[in-house]
Amino acid sequence: MPESTISAPETMPEPLTEAHITQFREEGYTILENVIPEEHLAGLRDECQRFIDLMDAHMDAQGVEAIGIIHKNKRYFLPNTTYRSLPISRFVFSDLMASITRALVGDMVYLFNDQYVVKCAEVGMHFGWHQDSGYIGHDHPPYLSCWCALDDVTEENGTVYILPKSRTPQQGLVAHAQEAGSNDLIGYTGDDPGIPVIVPAGSIALFSSLTFHRSGTNTTDQMRRIFLAQYSPQPVLRADGIHLWNEAQPFLRDGVAGAQLLNPARLPLTEDRLPGYVTGRSSEKWIAQSAENAEGRNPKS
Numbered sequence: 001m002p003e004s005t006i007s008a009p010e011t012m013p014e015p016l017t018e019a020h021i022t023q024f025r026e027e028g029y030t031i032l033e034n035v036i037p038e039e040h041l042a043g044l045r046d047e048c049q050r051f052i053d054l055m056d057a058h059m060d061a062q063g064v065e066a067i068g069i070i071h072k073n074k075r076y077f078l079p080n081t082t083y084r085s086l087p088i089s090r091f092v093f094s095d096l097m098a099s100i101t102r103a104l105v106g107d108m109v110y111l112f113n114d115q116y117v118v119k120c121a122e123v124g125m126h127f128g129w130h131q132d133s134g135y136i137g138h139d140h141p142p143y144l145s146c147w148c149a150l151d152d153v154t155e156e157n158g159t160v161y162i163l164p165k166s167r168t169p170q171q172g173l174v175a176h177a178q179e180a181g182s183n184d185l186i187g188y189t190g191d192d193p194g195i196p197v198i199v200p201a202g203s204i205a206l207f208s209s210l211t212f213h214r215s216g217t218n219t220t221d222q223m224r225r226i227f228l229a230q231y232s233p234q235p236v237l238r239a240d241g242i243h244l245w246n247e248a249q250p251f252l253r254d255g256v257a258g259a260q261l262l263n264p265a266r267l268p269l270t271e272d273r274l275p276g277y278v279t280g281r282s283s284e285k286w287i288a289q290s291a292e293n294a295e296g297r298n299p300k301s
Contacts, residue, residue: 043087161194
């Protein structure tokens with residue numbers, strides 16, 4: 001008989017307690033400390049630098065210092081990396097992420113988006129109050145943002161600040177306006193500073209796409225690196241109701257993760273297939289997609 005492709009039952013403790021789940025439902029966020037295994041953390045860090053180098057080379061070739069919200073040597077948003085990296089795909093579809101998404105999204109889960117968010121040393125820019133859903137701009141099922149700290153995060157290096165649902169003046173999707181200079185979309189202009197997420201590397205801040213958040217500048221001498229994975233309960237569509245906004249890769253079905261649910265043309269990646277995803281035309285396509293995201297035509301955080 002062919003070998004089963006269904007994931008084995010979880011052997012690790014469930015990362016989310018009932019208190020975590022209740023906080024997420026009531027306040028729109030919760031935080032898990034020290035949950036990313038070291039092998040995943042190391043792989044995510046290594047791949048981050050590789051994608052920064054690809055973007056820098058493209059900007060140098062174009063003779064520009066900024067593409068939308070990407071600012072060279074200051075702030076990077078590097079999206080859609082899962083299908084171009086074996087270490088990233090292993091993390092995004094890991095047992096850890098299956099457990100988290102099963103608890104907070106449900107028994108049917110799609111990978112909607114992924115990206116690195118990097119603030120460079122001493123000059124990393126701030127990022128204004130926004131909802132991730134604000135970058136979509138029309139009604140859609142809220143999705144889960146998993147803000148994964150690849151470095152220790154503090155107020156000094158530009159961590160994220162979260163505005164709990166109980167302190168948000170307007171619930172649901174709020175209209176956003178573009179900020180001059182940064183090109184950020186802003187949806188909250190009140191004086192509540194929010195709650196800073198101060199956690200060690202390997203921790204994950206989990207929040208709804210309707211939860212307001214911002215981040216400060218990086219005043220330290222080290223980069224602040226975040227990997228963001230976003231999961232939805234159903235495909236997120238464009239305003240026409242027909243076309244996908246970004247990805248819609250099935251991850252869980254009836255609460256079970258299985259390789260048979262993944263597009264065989266894309267996953268699982270293997271070492272011998274990986275170079276085709278990160279060189280030549282594939283790199284050019286990734287650069288083009290990154291530029292679209294940076295110009296605000298695709299979601300980001």
